[in-house]
Amino acid sequence: MIEIEDLTYTYPGAHRPALTGLNLRISEGEFVLVAGPSGAGKSTLLRCLNGLVPHFTGGRISGLITVAGHDPVAEGPQVLSRIVGFVFQDPRSQFVLDRVEDEIAFGLENAAIPSAEMRVRVEEVLHLLDLAALRGRTLTTLSGGEQQRVAIAAALVFRPRILVLDEPTSQLDPQSAEDVLQALVRLNQDLGLTIILAEHRLERVLPYADRLVYIPGPTESQRNVLTGPPQQVLQQVELTPPVVALGKALGWTPLPLTIKEGRAFAARLPLPPGTPRAAPSRRSGSRLHIRDLHFAYDGREVLHGIDLQIAPGELVVLMGRNGSGKTTLLKCVVGLLRPKHGEIVLDGHPITGRHPAEICRHVGYLPQEPDAMLFADSVLEELRVTLRNHGLQDTPPFPPAALLARLGLEEVADSYPRDLSVGQRQRVALGAVTVTRPGLLLLDEPTRGLDYQLKRQLIALLREWQAEGVSVLLVTHDVELAALAADRVVILSDGCVIADDAPQVLAASPLFAPQVARLFPGTGWLTVDDALTGLGVRQN
């Protein structure tokens, strides 16, 4: 179905190729997962399959690509659109119209497909992706998962033989991501559609993938693209999901990819008695104290009497499904939203009703979209802008150059921030809100779109700050991150705190339990290190 030989591609103005001598062969009906660190060239490879690279991007390309007998480089993306359906990371960025049905039919109208046939095709994809009930809805009223299914439907309406998806679940909560993946599995198994999907969170997709293509990053010792059955490729990859990492550490063969496969091995292990991970001791003192906080949008209350306390140096993870009120709570703390009732106290001083600029002198808030912050000519200047805003340019609490070094950004200090990678932009924004050396950090989904390596770097950075007494309130859907980083976990549901406990509370939650907790229920283990220590494989 797809043959790639010796593919090398360089973006215009780039000094080194994004892809070098890549060879790949994909058969019809395969479900292929493309993995690799940020900047490895996953998106570039996907865009080569339908000719967006080089037709849309420009640049130099060499080698041979054949897709269902067509040459995307010669024929271009418009011709290939009939063979390759393409779905991008953010569904909202690819919508042209405002209603579900109209959006799906848009491509067909422009291709002058006769009305009768168009109706049949639209009906077909509406039912295939469970969208029939949403056909008349405006797109802005849909959830992230529903929007992504509309984007898939809009690509499938041409009846392509191949569906290519570039991180389609990276913006979604676990349940929505699962809905999208289940839809893809149906398309693959029932219709024999070839699916090629790039994703950072391997644990989400591995259970469904027939084959894994791993593109190593420029800094990895392994330089060749690895391709084969997931078990085989993952043996050679360093950063893997917890169940795989545990399987590799304990020598389980064949390597388990799913909890179900892992349980078969885990059940054979004799679990030592009294092995639960010790819950971190509650720290004393109060950095942030929220009392009986209520907030309403247009008269509809979304936070109902929130009580929350965070001690100095404590890292609290705030979890909950989309719409549970997590971001609203953070915005109330920094003054972007005015609570209806309740009190917020920071280091003993009430801050309710104060201007965000005043509050954020002492609180660092990283919003979900860090790009909204970046506008200066250089990374260093971004940090100086914040200092100037607070009148601290002459006496910076954290010298900008030193902070950049700590964030691993010293080499790009003079670069234009928007030219940097996702992970680097994230860290620039983090620098911009922490250069005032705040005592409290509020991070809203800071690991969205980050690979395993970048996540670990972020956790290490947070640990350093914690050691200096900085408190962190981290909002995330990523249960593995919560298991690794949290001193305490708070779960919100429908605007109420339903759990506020040690991280072990996650182990009992069917929605938020990390992979290790699912493998060893009742042990209280959450991470690979917990399990290896508990099993006596590694010393604490």
Next chain:
Amino acid sequence: MPDVRTWLLWALTVLVTASRVRNPLYSILTLLIAAVVELVCAPHRGAGLPSSFRFGVTVVVLGALFNGLTAHLGDTVLFSLPAQLPLSGGPVTLEALVYGATNGLVLAAIFSSFSTFNRVTPVRDLVRLTPRAFHEAGVVISIALTFIPQMMYHLDEIRDAQAVRGHRMRGLRDWLPVILPLLTGGLERAIGLAEAMVARGYGALSNRRHSLRTQMFLLVGLMGVLVGWLAFLLLPQWRLAAVSGMIASGGLIAGLLWQTGRSIPHTSYRMHRWTLCDSLIVLGCCVTLVSMFAPLPFVNRKALYYSPYPRLSPPPFDAVAGVGLFGLLVPAIVVKRGAADDRD
């Protein structure tokens, strides 16, 4: 759901009624009717009031204040401002405030026609209103229409992001940290959308150039209209010939556009059929227009115009014209609640 042309007629009727009437009672009635139609027919979007209603309150207050402070006419003096104050110095009268509020109500009613039309009509239907020869321009307009709410959302996001870095909006220069990421982000999203459209095959069939002959005829047509218009203005004795020339040239342009439109391959997913619902709305619009503006012997058309000067008196009200205005309420009766959005 009614046809887009039906909605267009309804919006135009509201527009004509709102702009021709200078009586606060009729303006308030028009505003309320448009708000009810928007509430009933537009997709749901939370518990808030329609945007036209909130805009209306703001415009009425501002209109009253502006006129009250700048027009010092009327007998009922509420208070006086020092004469040395530029423009606003002098007596502030009740009549001037009422006159300003009446103008505000007219503006609000005009805005409500656009607002409701925009809320009840899917973007796709707006594209259908553009002639086929301008299909690509129609797509651009539809993208712009879907981009505007997105841009407003990003504007809020950026203002918040800058505020948490200690940024405060004090003067024009302080808009720079907001405008720059908005423009850069907008450009990035535009490129992303273009990429997505190309990946969906957009433009595969429309990359054809118009023939030289078509372009020449179009130029001749435009020149014909221009020459005819100049002749009409400058040569009174040739006016008939000038008008004939303009009509002929206009016909040539229309014919060329029709022919060009036919050569653009494009099909429509939504096949709208004229329904009883459309007929009833058109009938309602006709009732309103006739009762308000036709020279009917039993309608006092003077009641449509009201001036509070020189001394405030109650505005007149003609019951027939008032009842006729309720013809605009027909969509709220015949269209199912939230029909533009099937989520219920």
